[in-house]
Amino acid sequence: MTEQPRGTSIRMIRALSGAAVLSGFLIVFVYQATLPRIAENRRRALEQAIFQVVPGAQHRITFVIGPDGQAQPEGQAKGEGLGIMVYAGYDGDGKLAGIAIEAAGQGYQDVIRILYGYSPQKECVTGMIVLDSRETPGLGDKIETDERFLKNFECLDVRLNQQQTALLHSIESVKRGEKTQAWQIDAISGATISSKAVSKMLDESTRQLLPLLAANLKRIREAGEEVSRQDAKTAK
Amino acid sequence: MKENTDTFLKGLWRENPVFVMLLGMCPVLAVSNSVINALAMGLATTFVLIGSSTLVSLLSRFIPKQVRIATYIVIIATFVTVVDYLIQAISLDLYRALGAFIQLIVVNCMILGRAEAFASKNPLGKSLLDALGMGAGFTLALLCLGSVRELLGNGSLLGVAIFGAGFQPWPIMILPPGGFFVLGGWLLLFAWLQERRTARRPEGGLAHAD
Amino acid sequence: MPTDSLPFIFLNACLINNFVLSTFLGICPFLGVSGKLQTASRMGLAVMFVMLVASTCAYGINFVLVAFEVEYLRLICYIAVIASAVQLVEMLMKKYSPALFRSLGIYLPLITTNCAILGLALFQTFREYDFLQCLAYALGAGAGFSLALIIMAGLREKLELADMPSLARGAAVSLMLAGVLSLAFMGFAGLGG
Numbered sequence: 213m214t215e216q217p218r219g220t221s222i223r224m225i226r227a228l229s230g231a232a233v234l235s236g237f238l239i240v241f242v243y244q245a246t247l248p249r250i251a252e253n254r255r256r257a258l259e260q261a262i263f264q265v266v267p268g269a270q271h272r273i274t275f276v277i278g279p280d281g282q283a284q285p286e287g288q289a290k291g292e293g294l295g296i297m298v299y300a301g302y303d304g305d306g307k308l309a310g311i312a313i314e315a316a317g318q319g320y321q322d323v324i325r326i327l328y329g330y331s332p333q334k335e336c337v338t339g340m341i342v343l344d345s346r347e348t349p350g351l352g353d354k355i356e357t358d359e360r361f362l363k364n365f366e367c368l369d370v371r372l373n374q375q376q377t378a379l380l381h382s383i384e385s386v387k388r389g390e391k392t393q394a395w396q397i398d399a400i401s402g403a404t405i406s407s408k409a410v411s412k413m414l415d416e417s418t419r420q421l422l423p424l425l426a427a428n429l430k431r432i433r434e435a436g437e438e439v440s441r442q443d444a445k446t447a448k
Numbered sequence: 449m450k451e452n453t454d455t456f457l458k459g460l461w462r463e464n465p466v467f468v469m470l471l472g473m474c475p476v477l478a479v480s481n482s483v484i485n486a487l488a489m490g491l492a493t494t495f496v497l498i499g500s501s502t503l504v505s506l507l508s509r510f511i512p513k514q515v516r517i518a519t520y521i522v523i524i525a526t527f528v529t530v531v532d533y534l535i536q537a538i539s540l541d542l543y544r545a546l547g548a549f550i551q552l553i554v555v556n557c558m559i560l561g562r563a564e565a566f567a568s569k570n571p572l573g574k575s576l577l578d579a580l581g582m583g584a585g586f587t588l589a590l591l592c593l594g595s596v597r598e599l600l601g602n603g604s605l606l607g608v609a610i611f612g613a614g615f616q617p618w619p620i621m622i623l624p625p626g627g628f629f630v631l632g633g634w635l636l637l638f639a640w641l642q643e644r645r646t647a648r649r650p651e652g653g654l655a656h657a658d
Numbered sequence: 659m660p661t662d663s664l665p666f667i668f669l670n671a672c673l674i675n676n677f678v679l680s681t682f683l684g685i686c687p688f689l690g691v692s693g694k695l696q697t698a699s700r701m702g703l704a705v706m707f708v709m710l711v712a713s714t715c716a717y718g719i720n721f722v723l724v725a726f727e728v729e730y731l732r733l734i735c736y737i738a739v740i741a742s743a744v745q746l747v748e749m750l751m752k753k754y755s756p757a758l759f760r761s762l763g764i765y766l767p768l769i770t771t772n773c774a775i776l777g778l779a780l781f782q783t784f785r786e787y788d789f790l791q792c793l794a795y796a797l798g799a800g801a802g803f804s805l806a807l808i809i810m811a812g813l814r815e816k817l818e819l820a821d822m823p824s825l826a827r828g829a830a831v832s833l834m835l836a837g838v839l840s841l842a843f844m845g846f847a848g849l850g851g
Binding site for chain 2: 228239249250254257344348
């Protein structure tokens with residue numbers, strides 16, 4: 213550098229801020245351009261998962277259960293700190309088909325995240341899919357593919373007690389072939405820890421959420437009927 | 449013309465960033481568990497490499513020496529953010545499979561290395577060729593690893609089953625240790641080829657003299 | 659053990675999902691600086707230190723970014739702030755503790771643009787850890803990195819004396835060793851189950 217010191221520092225600042233402005237513009241432009249596509253992708257992935265675990269569902273409304281135990285449709289929820297999100301699925305007539313809930317827990321290698329469907333009519337878990345896991349390929353990842361294991365979740369008994377405050381039976385995992393009750397999960401041999409992890413997170417999540425959902429069931433049902441009424445109106 | 453082809457080709461083979469220069473090993477090991485992940489990662493890195501090389505080559509006259517590294521990093525980080533959003537827009541599944549390693553392209557020493565060692569000293573056309581060659585070499589290396597790991601670990605290539613149903617897959621190849629073993633194997637192969645070539649060259653020279 | 663308790667986060671980052679051997683972060687220094695035991699342990703200390711600084715910074719920046727709703731600038735901000743914070747700490751160290759600087763100083767600039775550091779910052783953001791959890795995570799990741807580096811250096815010092823074909827010397831055999839280590843570390847999986 214042959215220039216004088218002051219000239220150099222001005223040049224340095226100019227170069228750095230120039231690069232920053234340029235990159236700022238580029239990032240904001242791409243962010244704005246891709247945002248709708250990304251939001252659409254996210255929505256589609258979420259709905260696909262929900263409709264898979266809640267058979268018969270065609271629409272969904274996302275509810276947020278706040279710290280006070282009240283479920284509010286997403287967007288109307290107020291107050292600090294987001295609550296727990298649940299996704300209510302409705303059939304074509306706006307009747308509640310089931311509720312999809314996310315659960316997570318420690319598996320063999322890392323945290324496993326699942327989405328399961330709960331049907332208030334049948335009082336059972338109607339489906340389960342793994343959203344995210346790093347379980348061992350060929351062993352632990354059988355929780356995603358093993359047909360006999362997934363059959364557990366066609367109707368897993370999660371009846372509530374009379375006061376609607378707690379589960380009648382807790383969900384438990386048993387050795388393969390020893391399942392005798394509708395609330396037991398037939399584990400996979402060779403993936404015992406992963407299947408146990410799934411049953412444990414299901415147990416914890418249902419224990420916490422089902423009584424809360426039972427208290428809010430009326431509001432969740434009505435929300436779907438209202439939407440379908442409005443749809444019918446606009447259709448006319 | 450010959451010089452231009454050479455600028456492009458050296459990245460593929462003689463100065464291959466992974467096999468010869470041992471740069472950018474982290475993403476190479478981490479996302480080469482299937483061919484499709486390897487390909488996506490290679491293309492994303494190539495895109496960042498081309499983008500940053502272009503900008504660096506154009507702007508290098510205006511950037512004072514003292515702040516060049518900082519400016520390069522800002523430029524690279526910009527292109528990585530761009531790629532991050534593009535991949536999210538193309539496919540969420542792919543985005544999840546690659547995980548944080550898309551954002552970690554920013555600390556891939558190969559990209560900063562090319563910006564500093566080549567793009568800042570050469571005109572636009574040459575820098576582009578160099579970036580293309582290096583990106584292709586990087587993608588090639590990723591594909592070498594990805595295909596071996598997917599073939600042995602899953603019995604398939606690009607998700608299509610290659611071996612019959614009787615094949616017992618080696619899950620270890622998809623798991624982290626497999627990455628180390630396969631890359632080690634490829635390095636051995638390259639070292640062996642190199643040694644054979646250097647061992648043969650003096651003999652060839654002697655034969656010529658005779 | 660609950661997955662968000664501090665000891666579990668530490669164990670998880672240190673052993674179960676070791677940064678080097680299971681998530682492939684920081685391979686370059688792992689292969690480059692693992693030739694001698696003494697250098698390796700100093701490097702490990704320096705990494706742990708930088709990780710703590712970076713984790714604290716990243717937590718602060720993320721707080722600001724979320725408040726202003728400009729999350730798309732996260733990557734640039736993380737890189738810039740972590741790099742400058744490390745440089746600042748380096749200057750302070752040089753001034754107030756020259757002895758410490760002499761033993762760690764030369765490694766600091768090397769580490770700053772290392773993927774393990776940025777990876778740590780990004781992962782703690784994805785996992786939405788609070789401040790104490792971030793610190794536990796950074797400590798665990800640093801300890802895991804040092805552990806891997808020190809074991810590797812010990813092995814390589816022994817290997818120097820072994821009779822090996824010249825072909826395998828260098829990076830190839832280091833990678834094979836790393837593969838065996840990674841295989842061994844897979845045994846830690848299931849600790850939390």
